[in-house]
Amino acid sequence: MSSNGVILLLCTVLSILVSSNSQTVHKRFEYKYSFKPPYLAQKDGSVPFWEYGGNAIASGESVRLAPSLRSQKGAIWTKQPINFDWWEVDVMFKVTGRGRIGADGLAFWYTTQRGDYQGEVFGSSDKWNGLGVIFDSFDNDNKHNNPYIMAVLNDGTKSFDHKSDGSAQLLSGCLRDFRNKPFPTRARIEYYMNTLTVYFHNGLTNNEADFELCFRAENVVLPRGGYFGLSAATGGLADDHDVIHLLTSSLHATQQAGGQQISSDEQQKLSQEYQQYQQKLEQQKEDYRKEHPDEAPKDEFDDWFESDGQRELRQIFQSLGHVQDVVRDLHKKVDEVIGKQSNSLSMLTALYSSSQGQPLQPVQPGQVPQMPALPISRQDWDALATNNQIIINTIAELKGFIIDVSRKSDSLLAAGGAGAAPSPQLVNEMRDGLNQVKQNVASVAQRLQAAPQVVAQPACPSVSCVSTTTLLVVVAMQLMLMFFYALYKERKEAQAKKFF
Structure with a gap:
């Protein structure tokens, strides 16, 4: 009996919910x-x-x-x-x-x-x-x-x-x-x-x-x-x-009585009022057309086209927006360049101070960090670049002369090994080549002595001659310096072209 009562109660609740939702x-x-x-x-x-x-x-x-x-x-x-x-x-x-x-x-x-x-x-x-x-x-x-x-x-x-x-x-x-x-x-x-x-x-x-x-x-x-x-x-x-x-x-x-109940008289009255309103609306349209015969009806495609003034105004707005975007990008790039320059300046200041054994002075708020006076100026860098170019050209000439001398020496050795005596013309050419190599080396030494001193260096010990290994090492270092300088200069020019 208890289960039947529960089932009956549930059915009653469900019927009430269904009736309320209906x-x-x-x-x-x-x-x-x-x-x-x-x-x-x-x-x-x-x-x-x-x-x-x-x-x-x-x-x-x-x-x-x-x-x-x-x-x-x-x-x-x-x-x-x-x-x-x-x-x-x-x-x-x-x-x-x-x-x-x-x-x-x-x-x-x-x-x-x-x-x-x-x-x-x-x-x-x-x-x-x-x-x-x-x-x-x-x-x-x-x-x-x-x-x-x-x-x-x-x-x-x-x-x-x-x-x-x-x-x-x-x-x-x-x-x-x-x-x-x-x-x-x-x-x-x-x-x-x-x-x-x-x-x-x-x-x-x-x-x-x-x-x-x-x-x-x-x-x-x-x-x-x-x-x-x-x-x-x-x-x-x-x-x-x-x-x-x-x-x-x-x-x-x-369920409300009369909620949507409309009598036939009221329906007829509403339909008559609607018809009268429609007739009045059509009459007003006709009167307006008679009063404005020159006014052509608006084409539905008029909104799809634009006049010359509208087109020009739209183009001006687009151009201004593009200019504003470009100026914004330029501001960002200038800020990046300024930040990189400030960072590089601070790093150079710290490096130079540490190399001179001086403590780095703290920068006060609002104060621009001052770079110490370096012993190398812009003119010194230009002179150094000119000297490096002279050395490269001279080394190229020496390379050609050495190759020529080596070729002639090989041919002389080959002729001596075969039992034939070297010709006087070949010996004279070798002597002239060696003399020309000595003159080029002497001219390079004079140019280096005449060049301005870039960085104060301690005096080198006096030696009677320069060995071949030392010369090759110096030449290799000079070539590496010129190579890195050329890369740095090319990268700077590329960045400047990209910026502008």
Whole structure:
């Protein structure tokens, strides 16, 4: 019996859950509490079923609640109160400005009385009775928590605290950026069964399904028969606050009697009103064409092409961007070169000080390190390079003479080995070659003695002659020095060409 009772209880709970989930929400579009483009405003500037004032401007595509000027305020309100309990409002808007930050913001209202058109709270009245969903752009409390979306409830007795951005009065909220987006941003505000839910579309894509949950608040009790409204305001900073559409839908449960029940008389009346509106719209189109016969309709491909001025302006912007990138790269390279030079200077200073046996002096903050005077100047380096070039040329000549002498010696030895006596001409040529080699060596010695002393060196011990091994070692060292110097010079020239 106990198991049967548990099974019966589970079945009862499941049936209750299934019946509760089967209560789907039915939406009904309320055109008297909505506006959308095209032909949002009539020819006389009025918006059907709505009233606007202050600095608000209505056009065929949007309602600009507050333009990007200082100290502007505007609002738009429904003419009739709401005659349903639960509702969903979809607001598409754009907040754009040239500043890094904007002000002040935009607000959606559901209040028992229509607010002011130039009020103190984002263009509407303070001490309202109802709900305000505020899109705050400016950071008054300097906590770096703006732009911010928040819901504030008021019973008609409290004043909004602007200094703290209403942080102590808000019901709930979320940190979202809604300024200067490539596509219009959207907010979907739903109030059903005393639950307030706000979804937000960030405007980064054109997908209408990219809504994310901003916040959800339970046990929210709003007064019945309120008015919908939108307002905006600017301060010292200014943004354009444009509302593209506001779409209102009433929410009903399927079990509610009369929730979606529409009588035949009401259906006929609505269809007649719709047909009359369509006829009126077509008549207005025809009258506009008659009044403007010279105005050609806009081609759908006009947006695909650009004028000469637009092309020139785009090219100028691209060129400026390229120049800016090049200058930025040059700054980076110059900073790198300066850093490398400073590092090399400090290393040379430390090396020279250690070689001279002097302690390295500490550099004071803000003081440029001074390089000690080196005994080798630029003229000394040039003289050393010239001497090295002379030595290389002389060695090349000596190499040729030595090869010639060696060849003739080999031929002489070969002739002597064969039993033939060397010819006097060959002996004279060998004697002339040896004399020329001696003269070249003597001239090299004179040039080296006449060259300026580069680095003070201790006197070498006097010897009668230079051995062949010592000469070859000196020549090899000179060749290595010239080789490394040529590599260093070539690398510097390559870096200079790459830099410029």
